Amino acid sequence: MVLNKRKIKILEAIINDYISTAEPIGSRTIAKKYNMGISSATIRNEMSDLEEMGLIVQPHASAGRVPSDKGYRMYVDNLLPKHEITQDEAAFLQQMIINNINQVDFLMKEIARAISALTTYTTIVSEPKFCRTTIKHLQLVPVDERSVVLVLVTDSNVVKNHVVPLADAPGYAQLQQMTAVLNEKVKGMCSEDISGAVLEDIAGSVEQGCRAAAACVMSVITSVIENEDGRQVYAGGVKNILTFPEFSDVDKAHRLFHALEERDMLITLLNSGDGSDDIQVFIGAENSVDEMKNCSLVKAGYRFGGRNYGSIGVIGPTRMNYVQAMTILSGVVKNINKALGELSGG
Amino acid sequence: MVLNKRKIKILEAIINDYISTAEPIGSRTIAKKYNMGISSATIRNEMSDLEEMGLIVQPHASAGRVPSDKGYRMYVDNLLPKHEITQDEAAFLQQMIINNINQVDFLMKEIARAISALTTYTTIVSEPKFCRTTIKHLQLVPVDERSVVLVLVTDSNVVKNHVVPLADAPGYAQLQQMTAVLNEKVKGMCSEDISGAVLEDIAGSVEQGCRAAAACVMSVITSVIENEDGRQVYAGGVKNILTFPEFSDVDKAHRLFHALEERDMLITLLNSGDGSDDIQVFIGAENSVDEMKNCSLVKAGYRFGGRNYGSIGVIGPTRMNYVQAMTILSGVVKNINKALGELSGG
DNA sequence: TGTTAGCACTCTAACATGGTGAGTGCTAAA
DNA sequence: TTTAGCACTCACCATGTTAGAGTGCTAACA
Numbered sequence: 001m002v003l004n005k006r007k008i009k010i011l012e013a014i015i016n017d018y019i020s021t022a023e024p025i026g027s028r029t030i031a032k033k034y035n036m037g038i039s040s041a042t043i044r045n046e047m048s049d050l051e052e053m054g055l056i057v058q059p060h061a062s063a064g065r066v067p068s069d070k071g072y073r074m075y076v077d078n079l080l081p082k083h084e085i086t087q088d089e090a091a092f093l094q095q096m097i098i099n100n101i102n103q104v105d106f107l108m109k110e111i112a113r114a115i116s117a118l119t120t121y122t123t124i125v126s127e128p129k130f131c132r133t134t135i136k137h138l139q140l141v142p143v144d145e146r147s148v149v150l151v152l153v154t155d156s157n158v159v160k161n162h163v164v165p166l167a168d169a170p171g172y173a174q175l176q177q178m179t180a181v182l183n184e185k186v187k188g189m190c191s192e193d194i195s196g197a198v199l200e201d202i203a204g205s206v207e208q209g210c211r212a213a214a215a216c217v218m219s220v221i222t223s224v225i226e227n228e229d230g231r232q233v234y235a236g237g238v239k240n241i242l243t244f245p246e247f248s249d250v251d252k253a254h255r256l257f258h259a260l261e262e263r264d265m266l267i268t269l270l271n272s273g274d275g276s277d278d279i280q281v282f283i284g285a286e287n288s289v290d291e292m293k294n295c296s297l298v299k300a301g302y303r304f305g306g307r308n309y310g311s312i313g314v315i316g317p318t319r320m321n322y323v324q325a326m327t328i329l330s331g332v333v334k335n336i337n338k339a340l341g342e343l344s345g346g
Numbered sequence: 347m348v349l350n351k352r353k354i355k356i357l358e359a360i361i362n363d364y365i366s367t368a369e370p371i372g373s374r375t376i377a378k379k380y381n382m383g384i385s386s387a388t389i390r391n392e393m394s395d396l397e398e399m400g401l402i403v404q405p406h407a408s409a410g411r412v413p414s415d416k417g418y419r420m421y422v423d424n425l426l427p428k429h430e431i432t433q434d435e436a437a438f439l440q441q442m443i444i445n446n447i448n449q450v451d452f453l454m455k456e457i458a459r460a461i462s463a464l465t466t467y468t469t470i471v472s473e474p475k476f477c478r479t480t481i482k483h484l485q486l487v488p489v490d491e492r493s494v495v496l497v498l499v500t501d502s503n504v505v506k507n508h509v510v511p512l513a514d515a516p517g518y519a520q521l522q523q524m525t526a527v528l529n530e531k532v533k534g535m536c537s538e539d540i541s542g543a544v545l546e547d548i549a550g551s552v553e554q555g556c557r558a559a560a561a562c563v564m565s566v567i568t569s570v571i572e573n574e575d576g577r578q579v580y581a582g583g584v585k586n587i588l589t590f591p592e593f594s595d596v597d598k599a600h601r602l603f604h605a606l607e608e609r610d611m612l613i614t615l616l617n618s619g620d621g622s623d624d625i626q627v628f629i630g631a632e633n634s635v636d637e638m639k640n641c642s643l644v645k646a647g648y649r650f651g652g653r654n655y656g657s658i659g660v661i662g663p664t665r666m667n668y669v670q671a672m673t674i675l676s677g678v679v680k681n682i683n684k685a686l687g688e689l690s691g692g
Numbered sequence: 693t694g695t696t697a698g699c700a701c702t703c704t705a706a707c708a709t710g711g712t713g714a715g716t717g718c719t720a721a722a
Numbered sequence: 723t724t725t726a727g728c729a730c731t732c733a734c735c736a737t738g739t740t741a742g743a744g745t746g747c748t749a750a751c752a
Binding site: 407 | 693
């Protein structure tokens with residue numbers, strides 16, 4: 001069976017209507033609302049074909065039709081109207097990014113919040129990966145005799161605090177010296193660069209009395225930049241879920257809330273797809289995560305120095321407004337890439 | 347009318363039953379379940395009295411009785427069984443506090459999470475007040491030419507990062523010198539101590555070329571420690587709300603969620619009462635905040651150096667398990683006060 | 693005087709019933 | 723190929739009915 005122009009028009013009508021009303025839509029309603037010059041009976045025949053093709057489904061015998069995952073897939077792949085982000089939105093996003101490009105970890109939280117506010121969906125973001133970044137500066141700040149705050153600033157302007165308990169109790173002058181040595185030895189390095197030789201070099205360069213302390217600090221540094229455990233993942237606008245009739249059952253909402261608090265789940269979602277900065281869409285059951293099978297994910301990676309660095313995803317019900325989500329997300333990613341590009345270029 | 351022993355026993359039965367079942371309870375059920383040697387008819391008479399006294403109410407004519415705010419108030423003030431925190435819980439909380447006493451800001455988040463997990467309610471906490479704390483150490487860490495991270499460590503071990511945009515572009519050596527000057531001049535000071543004279547003193551002590559930068563940093567420092575805007579308030583276990591039948595209506599849940607994201611609302615709640623480290627309970631309509639009139643708040647302040655420093659509150663439906671919430675909260679506050687006491691003493 | 697059994701009454705929740713409207717599929721005619 | 727017409731299905735709503743839980747009142751009892 002071939003998907004001719006008329007079938008497409010009807011499919012679009014069904015999807016657009018369902019996106020805004022969340023109610024199944026019938027042939028008569030289409031005939032009245034979108035006057036496309038054919039009767040409801042003809043539409044009925046076409047709809048029967050669309051159902052046979054798996055693009056729409058009927059919740060029950062005498063109800064209207066609802067788009068299926070496959071229908072949304074067709075819509076997203078082929079029927080998406082091009083839509084530009086509004087001037088206001090663009091200006092707002094750009095300003096936010098420029099204002100906060102010197103604190104990228106904070107910026108990512110703001111972005112999650114802003115996208116959620118603009119779309120009324122939930123937004124998840126991951127901080128830039130540590131394993132591909134280099135250390136721009138580090139500093140030890142005393143807290144008490146036996147612990148310091150390690151402050152790390154990366155080339156992508158992510159600032160990280162870690163309180164490090166020390167094996168011995170170096171004085172302030174010794175901390176200063178350690179900071180100087182560590183800065184000199186580790187600056188500009190990324191995780192792969194920090195080898196056993198580097199560690200020995202550092203041990204040899206700090207004062208005798210605080211080698212144990214330096215070892216403590218170095219072990220935290222390596223653990224932070226080697227594995228991604230230190231990388232934060234944020235979810236913004238989680239409560240928006242409660243506004244969708246899909247989640248009027250508190251139990252369903254609770255399950256999704258629970259899932260959105262699981263870091264591993266968010267990481268899985270943000271790692272799905274090819275990680276490019278193209279917009280990718282995962283519809284309903286296409287998502288690897290169980291709790292998400294009634295939701296869709298619109299995601300894109302952002303880049304720094306030519307490599308994928310982190311991801312942003314918008315989560316909504318499968319009947320979400322894909323055009324809006326994709327438009328805003330693409331605007332955000334474009335701006336971030338530009339701002340981060342200037343950072344690595346300059 | 348006098349609240350004799352038998353009335354009290356019946357009131358307790360009603361409250362305890364309602365706390366665990368959330369269903370109105372009738373005279374026959376009480377007679378059967380709690381065999382107190384009197385018939386349902388007698389209980390009926392007593393319940394009629396209790397209603398007249400305003401301690402219980404009937405949702406509708408042929409339903410059982412439900413405790414009123416006044417009933418809970420009576421229960422909380424006079425009838426509360428003494429209950430000790432379990433050994434396991436005590437050990438767990440104590441360990442968590444000891445482990446994180448060198449990063450009190452992080453600790454407060456952990457506490458919110460832990461209390462929510464133990465009680466299944468929502469927990470809100472406020473970080474220690476800045477205006478009563480002194481600066482133990484500060485450090486400037488370069489981010490790019492025109493911005494630095496200001497790291498503040500207070501005597502109560504709260505670590506704060508603030509990115510400060512600078513009016514000029516000091517070099518690394520100049521930043522070091524500024525850090526040294528600022529540390530020397532501001533260490534041990536609290537907000538009231540930082541006067542115009544101190545600021546002038548600092549301006550005179552830093553190198554000519556970075557006076558503007560120093561002014562930028564000082565303005566951030568004073569704004570952070572003077573007003574409480576810098577103080578964080580966290581809510582943990584917000585999603586627990588969805589487990590209570592009181593919030594099976596998504597709309598109600600959504601409104602409360604919304605309120606719990608409003609910083610001002612949380613501050614208002616945490617500032618209610620006398621701010622002592624005694625446990626205080628606000629039941630239903632006793633709360634100043636509208637969205638909380640179906641909820642109760644169990645709160646206590648924690649102390650440092652003999653002064654009130656911040657607060658912790660547990661939020662649940664009015665039929666919450668007050669004994670459990672009060673027991674756990676009092677255990678937490680006791681431990682925090684002890685740990686912070688050692689901090690200020692040592 | 694306090695307690696209890698008994699009874700009439702009230703109200704909700706649950707279930708059954710029937711009508712309405714939205715929707716479908718099928719068929720025959722244009 | 724399109725359309726009008728028709729029979730049919732099903733959710734939804736209003737209505738009616740019943741069962742059950744609960745109450746208040748009264749009269750009898752200890």
